[in-house]
Amino acid sequence: xxxxxxxxxxxxxxSKRALEKREPKNIENTKQCLFFVGKKASEEMRxxxxxxxxxxxxxxxxxxxxxxxxxxxxxxxxxxRLGQKHDASLFCYVARTKKHQNNMVxxxxxxxxxxxxxxxxxSDFRSLAKFNNPKGAEGxxxxxxFAGPGWEDDAALRTLKSLLLDLFxxxxxxxxxxxxxxxxxxxxxxxxxxxxxxxxxxxxKKSGLRTxxxxxxxxxxxxxxxxxxxxxxxxxxxxxxxxxxxxxxANRVKNISKDVFGSRLGRIHMTSQDLGGLQTRKLKGLKKVxxxxxxxxxxxxxxxEEEQMELE
Amino acid sequence: xxxxxxxxxxxxxxxxxxxKLLNHVQWLTFSSKISTEDLNDRLxxxxxxxxxxxxxxxxxxxxxxxxxxxxxxxxxxxAFIVEMxxxxxxxxxxxxANPPTRTTGIKIKVGRSVPSEIKIKRKSSNTWRRKQTRSxxxxxxxxxxxxxxDSSQRVQEIxxxxxxxxxxxxxxxxxxxxxxxxxxxxxxxxxxxxxxTRDPEKIDSYLHNLARDSIQALLNRVWELPxxxxxxxxxxxxxxxTTRLPREKPVPxxxxxxxxxxxxxxxxxxxxxxxKKVWDxxxxxxxxxxxxxxxxxxxxxxxxxxVPSNADPFEDQFAKAAEMKKENVAKNEFQRLRxxxxxxKIKVPSVGVTGNEYASKNELSMAMHHAKHATASxxxxxxxxxxxKKVKGLGKKRKIEFTTGSGLVEKKRNIEVLEKMDKPSxxxxxAIHKEIRDENVAMDLKRKGGKVYGRRSKMGGRHRTKSxxxxxxxxxxxxxxxxxxxxxxxxxxxxxxxxxxxKIGGPKxxxxxxxxxKGKMxxxxxxx
Numbered sequence: 001x002x003x004x005x006x007x008x009x010x011x012x013x014x015s016k017r018a019l020e021k022r023e024p025k026n027i028e029n030t031k032q033c034l035f036f037v038g039k040k041a042s043e044e045m046r047x048x049x050x051x052x053x054x055x056x057x058x059x060x061x062x063x064x065x066x067x068x069x070x071x072x073x074x075x076x077x078x079x080x081r082l083g084q085k086h087d088a089s090l091f092c093y094v095a096r097t098k099k100h101q102n103n104m105v106x107x108x109x110x111x112x113x114x115x116x117x118x119x120x121x122x123s124d125f126r127s128l129a130k131f132n133n134p135k136g137a138e139g140x141x142x143x144x145x146f147a148g149p150g151w152e153d154d155a156a157l158r159t160l161k162s163l164l165l166d167l168f169x170x171x172x173x174x175x176x177x178x179x180x181x182x183x184x185x186x187x188x189x190x191x192x193x194x195x196x197x198x199x200x201x202x203x204x205k206k207s208g209l210r211t212x213x214x215x216x217x218x219x220x221x222x223x224x225x226x227x228x229x230x231x232x233x234x235x236x237x238x239x240x241x242x243x244x245x246x247x248x249x250a251n252r253v254k255n256i257s258k259d260v261f262g263s264r265l266g267r268i269h270m271t272s273q274d275l276g277g278l279q280t281r282k283l284k285g286l287k288k289v290x291x292x293x294x295x296x297x298x299x300x301x302x303x304x305e306e307e308q309m310e311l312e
Numbered sequence: 313x314x315x316x317x318x319x320x321x322x323x324x325x326x327x328x329x330x331x332k333l334l335n336h337v338q339w340l341t342f343s344s345k346i347s348t349e350d351l352n353d354r355l356x357x358x359x360x361x362x363x364x365x366x367x368x369x370x371x372x373x374x375x376x377x378x379x380x381x382x383x384x385x386x387x388x389x390x391a392f393i394v395e396m397x398x399x400x401x402x403x404x405x406x407x408x409a410n411p412p413t414r415t416t417g418i419k420i421k422v423g424r425s426v427p428s429e430i431k432i433k434r435k436s437s438n439t440w441r442r443k444q445t446r447s448x449x450x451x452x453x454x455x456x457x458x459x460x461x462d463s464s465q466r467v468q469e470i471x472x473x474x475x476x477x478x479x480x481x482x483x484x485x486x487x488x489x490x491x492x493x494x495x496x497x498x499x500x501x502x503x504x505x506x507x508x509t510r511d512p513e514k515i516d517s518y519l520h521n522l523a524r525d526s527i528q529a530l531l532n533r534v535w536e537l538p539x540x541x542x543x544x545x546x547x548x549x550x551x552x553x554t555t556r557l558p559r560e561k562p563v564p565x566x567x568x569x570x571x572x573x574x575x576x577x578x579x580x581x582x583x584x585x586x587x588k589k590v591w592d593x594x595x596x597x598x599x600x601x602x603x604x605x606x607x608x609x610x611x612x613x614x615x616x617x618x619v620p621s622n623a624d625p626f627e628d629q630f631a632k633a634a635e636m637k638k639e640n641v642a643k644n645e646f647q648r649l650r651x652x653x654x655x656x657k658i659k660v661p662s663v664g665v666t667g668n669e670y671a672s673k674n675e676l677s678m679a680m681h682h683a684k685h686a687t688a689s690x691x692x693x694x695x696x697x698x699x700x701k702k703v704k705g706l707g708k709k710r711k712i713e714f715t716t717g718s719g720l721v722e723k724k725r726n727i728e729v730l731e732k733m734d735k736p737s738x739x740x741x742x743a744i745h746k747e748i749r750d751e752n753v754a755m756d757l758k759r760k761g762g763k764v765y766g767r768r769s770k771m772g773g774r775h776r777t778k779s780x781x782x783x784x785x786x787x788x789x790x791x792x793x794x795x796x797x798x799x800x801x802x803x804x805x806x807x808x809x810x811x812x813x814x815k816i817g818g819p820k821x822x823x824x825x826x827x828x829x830k831g832k833m834x835x836x837x838x839x840x
Contacts, residue, residue, distance in 0.1 A: 009649065009652075023561075023564065024560075024561035024562055024563065024564040025561075025564060026563070026564065028559060028560050028561065029560070031560050089560040089561075108558070109560075110558055110559065110560070110561070110562075111561050111562055115558060141496060142496070143496045143497075143498070143527050143530055143531070144495065144496060144497045144498070145497070145498045145499070145500065145523055145526040145527060145530070146497070146498075146499045146500070147499075147500040147502075147504065147519075147522055147523075147526065148500070148501075148503075148504055149501050149502070149503050151499060151501070152499075152501055162555075162557060162558075165495060165497065165555060165557065166557055169495050169496070169497070172494070172495075172553065173494075173550055174549065174550060175540075175547040175548060175549050175550060176496070176534070176547065176548055176550055177545050177546070177547050178534070178535065178539065178545075178546045178547070178548055179545065179546070181531065184523060184527050186519060186522070186523040186526075188504065188509075188519060188522070190504065190509050196515075196519065198519055198520075198523065200520075200523055200527075202527065202531075207480070207481045209481060210535060211481050211531065211532050211535040211536075212481070212531075212535075213480065213481050213528070214481075214524060214527050214528040214531055215524070216520060216523055216524045216527065218516070218520065233558075238558060240562070241558035241559055241562075242556050242557070242558050242559065243559070243562075243563055244559075244563070245563045245564070
């Protein structure tokens with residue numbers, strides 16, 4: 001009696017496409033984020049989760065069911081399984097624990113196994129709904145700003161910065177509509193354990209020049225994050241996770257350059273030639289006479305190993 | 313003047329010009345002998361402007377018309393247009409004490425060079441643009457009666473007024489920030505102002521200003537990026553993000569070539585593109601290479617099949633062909649799946665049928681049962697899980713006979729038991745034969761020159777006999793020593809057991825595969 005892992009053969013093109021979507025690729029899909037609630041989260045925390053979910057409306061899933069047995073800091077396996085099921089590599093979990101009323105865990109996974117996670121305690125939360133000013137459309141790519149020296153110095157904060165960037169940056173865009181800047185998120189590291197978050201809407205005003213003047217309007221969500229436990233990835237795991245395929249890396253074109261005038265120059269590498277031994281037209285008059293005449297014998301040009309030639 | 317047409321009165325040579333004001337046309341008659349200043353005064357009075365103001369006149373084609381006594385006359389329809397701000401014209405007889413400012417049409421370059429269009433979109437872009445040019449390029453100027461002796465002073469005033477209207481996009485420390493334009497990320501690594509961050513009242517505004525400056529610096533850079541215009545929208549091309557973020561999944565490994573691909577590469581066989589249709593000479597038409605039409609065409613062609621000479625005449629050749637095809641398809645499918653399995657490193661047996669992907673409940677619990685048995689040792693057993701269920705179907709199967717029906721089987725069994733009981737306990741014949749055999753064996757050995765070993769030999773009593781082995785095979789354990797408890801399943805090697813002599817009392821035993829015997833017995837007795 002052997003349990004052999006069966007080869008999954010997709011039965012129709014739809015299932016085949018679904019399988020292909022989940023495969024590892026050279027250029028990856030945007031990461032999916034799971035927002036879910038754990039044990040007994042307070043109303044405020046649930047609203048906080050909803051607000052974060054709306055900031056990343058696309059490419060995220062808000063699970064409606066409560067998961068009372070989950071504790072990502074203790075046992076990450078159920079979270080990994082959830083991630084595998086929904087093909088999500090980011091997660092944001094909210095719960096209430098004995099020590100902390102407003103507990104939130106943000107984490108990400110590599111190949112459906114935990115990469116790193118950070119547990120924070122949320123305080124002074126002001127929801128999006130509290131601010132009455134008009135907010136931008138959902139799903140816009142926000143401008144992110146991190147202030148404070150801690151983001152570079154502290155290891156946990158460095159991971160948190162990377163996590164927040166992953167969480168809020170949205171789609172990796174190649175071009176952006178200049179009129180479309182609507183959202184700005186600010187994360188301030190007051191000290192190595194406290195981070196303040198603010199959300200603004202961007203208004204472009206006349207400035208007399210091409211570049212507009214920016215005016216910000218506080219729209220929320222605003223919160224203070226106090227860092228608690230964290231599980232950071234080991235160096236080599238992070239290295240492995242950050243590895244990019246060769247196809248994505250930029251190809252350096254060798255031996256082609258542009259001169260000052262804009263003409264395209266190429267470089268040809270030659271073996272050294274013995275110009276004396278070249279087969280050329282033999283003109284009797286140019287034959288070398290004994291006694292040393294300074295006549296040139298066919299062939300010319302600069303010899304050597306390199307030659308710069310002008311290409312079309 | 314009743315007539316609308318201008319005419320030069322004889323003698324006096326009066327001229328009439330028509331001037332188009334805000335929503336009506338006014339005419340002005342003057343003699344040609346009038347001075348320019350007087351003419352100007354009359355014009356300003358007409359337009360409701362203070363005396364010293366300059367009036368600019370344009371004809372309907374936009375050409376400037378000079379205000380002088382020798383200016384040309386015009387008609388009602390060809391009225392001169394006064395170039396002025398419309399609202400100022402309503403105020404006729406405005407007090408000179410508070411001279412109104414108005415545009416004069418002077419173009420001044422404010423700060424940088426101003427392009428003709430500002431690329432911020434509004435609903436009606438044209439009107440907005442016009443307004444913008446006015447506020448940007450056309451600058452207000454105070455009343456001319458002010459002593460404008462110093463032109464540079466005037467320029468200064470104009471500049472300050474202009475700049476006040478517009479807001480700055482400059483950010484003081486923008487070269488200290490780190491930019492990742494691909495991610496629209498800006499990092500400010502300067503230390504924060506502690507006094508402000510500690511103060512809960514001031515912190516919001518401090519953060520607001522901080523954010524505004526950072527975002528302004530970021531978007532300044534974004535606006536400098538190369539941009540393109542697609543359908544009335546301007547898109548800036550973002551560079552690649554510089555912050556390195558971890559991937560979601562590992563880099564995919566290139567698919568290893570299949571067996572066929574390797575062979576083809578070796579032999580140099582190239583894949584040639586096949587046509588969808590193939591010319592069929594028999595049917596004399598183009599037949600698709602695959603699909604139901606192909607099958608139909610085949611049927612058409614092969615309406616009759618020759619029975620080969622060596623084949624059974626009653627065999628259905630068509631059915632045979634169909635089965636061959638099925639086999640081929642199945643073989644192909646198997647090979648394809650085997651290739652996939654090889655890629656995913658799943659082991660598939662080459663012969664036989666693969667089991668089910670998910671074993672049945674019973675099979676799984678059976679597997680667990682066996683695993684538990686294996687892990688059990690020396691009185692320590694694997695603890696049972698809370699919801700674990702015992703396996704059904706283990707142990708010896710007991711056949712329960714019928715209570716009804718013929719009792720022949722039962723009868724037979726009972727008689728057999730009785731016969732056994734009646735049998736003499738001593739098997740005389742058996743014993744005699746055994747003796748004879750032993751003697752024969754001994755004689756043979758003597759003849760050959762070998763030694764005769766008794767039952768208990770020199771090797772310390774560990775000489776195994778056939779019957780000892782037999783009991784092993786029955787699974788009741790090794791009967792050699794002690795009251796064999798447990799299962800000594802290993803094949804015993806004829807090694808002298810050094811530890812057997814000592815250690816009286818105590819279940820501990822040395823050596824390999826010794827059963828955990830309780831016994832103090834040593835050597836004698838075969839056990840059970």
